[in-house]
Amino acid sequence: MAGPAFRAAAVRVRVPATSANLGPGFDSFGLALGLYDDIVVRVADSGLSVDIAGEGADTLARDERHLVVRAMRAAFDRLGGQPRGLEVVCANRIPHGRGMGSSSAAICAGIVAARAVTIGGAAALDDTALLALAAELEGHPDNVAACLLGGFTVAWTDEESAKAIRLEPAAEVVPVVFVPATEVLTETARGLLPKTVPLADAAANAGRSALLVEALSRRPELLLAATEDRLHQDYRASAMPDSAALVAALRSEGIPAVISGAGPTVLALTDEVGADKLSQFAGERFAAHRLRLDRDGAGVRPLDG
Numbered sequence: 001m002a003g004p005a006f007r008a009a010a011v012r013v014r015v016p017a018t019s020a021n022l023g024p025g026f027d028s029f030g031l032a033l034g035l036y037d038d039i040v041v042r043v044a045d046s047g048l049s050v051d052i053a054g055e056g057a058d059t060l061a062r063d064e065r066h067l068v069v070r071a072m073r074a075a076f077d078r079l080g081g082q083p084r085g086l087e088v089v090c091a092n093r094i095p096h097g098r099g100m101g102s103s104s105a106a107i108c109a110g111i112v113a114a115r116a117v118t119i120g121g122a123a124a125l126d127d128t129a130l131l132a133l134a135a136e137l138e139g140h141p142d143n144v145a146a147c148l149l150g151g152f153t154v155a156w157t158d159e160e161s162a163k164a165i166r167l168e169p170a171a172e173v174v175p176v177v178f179v180p181a182t183e184v185l186t187e188t189a190r191g192l193l194p195k196t197v198p199l200a201d202a203a204a205n206a207g208r209s210a211l212l213v214e215a216l217s218r219r220p221e222l223l224l225a226a227t228e229d230r231l232h233q234d235y236r237a238s239a240m241p242d243s244a245a246l247v248a249a250l251r252s253e254g255i256p257a258v259i260s261g262a263g264p265t266v267l268a269l270t271d272e273v274g275a276d277k278l279s280q281f282a283g284e285r286f287a288a289h290r291l292r293l294d295r296d297g298a299g300v301r302p303l304d305g
């Protein structure tokens, strides 16, 4: 059977950074942030070329090992076949290995781009299948859900695949990220987690997670209580002691703060007035950035946009 046909024109895809967990919602909650990677992809006559600017330009492989390329290959398989050649240009702004969803962004960018350059791609790989594939490649669904859908997402995995819903974060919430210079890979941070947890801790997180849905959607004054976690942050503190100390310092001042994803970035959820006061907490070890919430998620954008 013949494989799919491809568009000759280049396609540009923009994907947001994401913060997973948000405290209690381990592997479930995600929040899309206004910091973006862009990729431009063109189907070529032969070969593979990968060009990288920004984050990872000095370290990432420019061949089939590149995560965007791996995600594109997996998507092309689902779409019915590989193109003869590929040109991929990456403009990376999301820091790697910091808990801001860089790997999910790369995976989502690759899959969305593969679908966009394939004629009939949207029918062959619909949004539900796209999320399922992205979560399969990433290994958990929280970051990819927020990256694809934007806003505040709740993800889960049933017998078949990952699923997610998108909620609208309250307009007044302003995210501030404290990004350290050093990486902690998600794989390392996951290796620190126990196989089982006390029932009381699981129950505490269930209650806080339920509260967080209301707090982040409609009642930000509840965010401090709603972002309490007992399932993962303490277990990982030894790998990111400065981040753990910063979370504790911010929370002791009444500021809702959590480890972003698998860390070591710290995410504070504040408002317009509060955001301006937070840089004083950064010290020498963190760079504080006030971000917007991303409400649109991953998508194809104009080439010159």
Ligand SMILES: Nc1ncnc2c1ncn2[C@@H]1O[C@H](COP(=O)(O)OP(=O)(O)OP(=O)(O)O)[C@@H](O)[C@H]1O
Pocket (backbone or CB within 6 Å): 018, 020, 037, 056, 060, 066, 067, 068, 090, 092, 095, 096, 097, 098, 099, 100, 101, 102, 103, 104, 105, 106, 143, 184, 185, 186, 187, 260, 261, 262, 263
């Ligand atoms: N834009 C990218 N292009 C290619 N590879 C990438 C890209 N972004 C991330 N990666 C790969 O993913 C690794 C980082 O993934 P990891 O899951 O450890 O951290 P993260 O996704 O930044 O954080 P978290 O999952 O906690 O939000 C990088 O070291 C790199 O190998």
Ligand SMILES: N[C@@H](CCO)C(=O)O
Pocket (backbone or CB within 6 Å): 020, 021, 026, 027, 028, 140, 142, 143, 186, 189, 190, 232, 261, 262
């Ligand atoms: N839920 C994931 C997010 C990081 O990718 C974790 O905490 O390991």
